[in-house]
């Protein structure tokens with residue numbers, strides 16, 4: 001059954017990020033990032049690997065642009081490496097770093113592919129991290145300065161800008177639980193990192209606008225949060241989890257206020273900052289992977305699990321596959337009866353349309369048009385990845401349902417073009433439409449790559465008719 005036809009001009013793309021694909025970490029003046037340091041700490045990365053080479057995209061980008069051209073996407077979401085452009089996070093741009101992105105952006109434009117760069121996808125310059133990173137207000141200002149410099153150089157060819165990728169994950173996993181860089185386990189003392197990222201976002205939006213940018217968004221992770229029972233304790237815990245992982249990072253942007261009870265926990269002047277944070281966006285990016293089933297800390301939500309195992313059941317948003325400390329007032333439960341990806345994440349396509357409905361109900365006309373900036377799945381298959389095809393097919397049908405209900409969705413980006421360095425999982429989880437041999441760095445398009453290529457040409461044909 002062919003996919004339903006999406007509106008004319010719908011933006012079809014794939015996504016990657018700099019630290020996960022580029023490699024060449026010490027080449028051409030690139031400075032170290034918080035993740036370079038984190039991967040060197042023993043035991044931080046599940047398979048002991050690191051991203052010093054990753055997929056070597058830094059040298060193989062022409063081959064990867066050729067894959068994008070063959071795929072037939074209209075847009076490519078990638079991230080700019082702040083430490084490659086500003087080795088210490090501030091000061092003059094690193095010319096060889098800028099040249100790299102200049103060449104990549106030119107090649108994309110020449111191939112008729114819209115460049116969609118993310119300014120920050122987790123690789124904080126180590127020099128800034130060592131000073132406190134996003135716990136420090138000044139990092140927000142440095143981020144805006146970096147945005148202004150980059151926009152002055154690439155803005156003439158960039159179609160759409162993304163300020164931040166998933167400030168929730170950086171805050172909760174990096175500063176809250178310490179399972180991601182910078183590896184700090186501050187629990188609720190991590191909240192200033194949320195505020196400063198959002199402030200950095202708002203300041204960057206203004207800096208980009210001053211440079212003439214006309215299409216700016218953010219890529220937030222979102223997913224429905226369900227309570228594992230109707231009990232007051234479980235629904236209360238689910239509300240708390242929803243506030244921490246969804247609302248904390250959306251309400252300030254779209255409503256100009258923090259969820260009740262949170263603003264008091266944040267470093268000021270919060271009200272003044274909220275005016276900056278709520279700088280209007282042209283569109284709102286949603287990274288969706290799956291919903292989360294939540295219960296009270298002592299709850300025994302599902303048959304499959306008991307109290308205290310605390311193993312998070314994959315990331316809708318928030319605590320992906322992480323031990324939940326007893327101090328946190330919730331427990332995560334396995335979604336019963338669901339197929340699972342190779343990463344153990346539940347396959348819940350209807351969670352995508354549910355997420356969009358929740359956003360529309362919550363934010364009404366304050367919600368700008370939406371782009372699905374990430375959706376995808378990890379499976380171990382080398383090239384015959386029928387499970388990935390089924391996953392993407394089902395999610396796209398759900399997305400079309402939301403469109404048919406009048407939710408304005410302007411684009412969809414598959415995570416990811418290539419297998420890549422999956423953060424604390426290292427190379428053990430493969431999300432690519434293209435298989436990467438980490439020994440030879442050879443790229444081999446999977447069955448899903450050809451499925452998506454055919455689906456895009458069918459969309460173009462339908463659009464033309």
Ligand SMILES: O=C(O)[C@H](O)[C@@H](O)[C@H](O)[C@H](O)CO
Pocket residue numbers: 017020165166169221287374415422423431
């Ligand atoms: O959503 C995220 O966590 C990041 O944006 C990506 O960098 C991940 O690699 C991907 O999502 C798979 O986990």
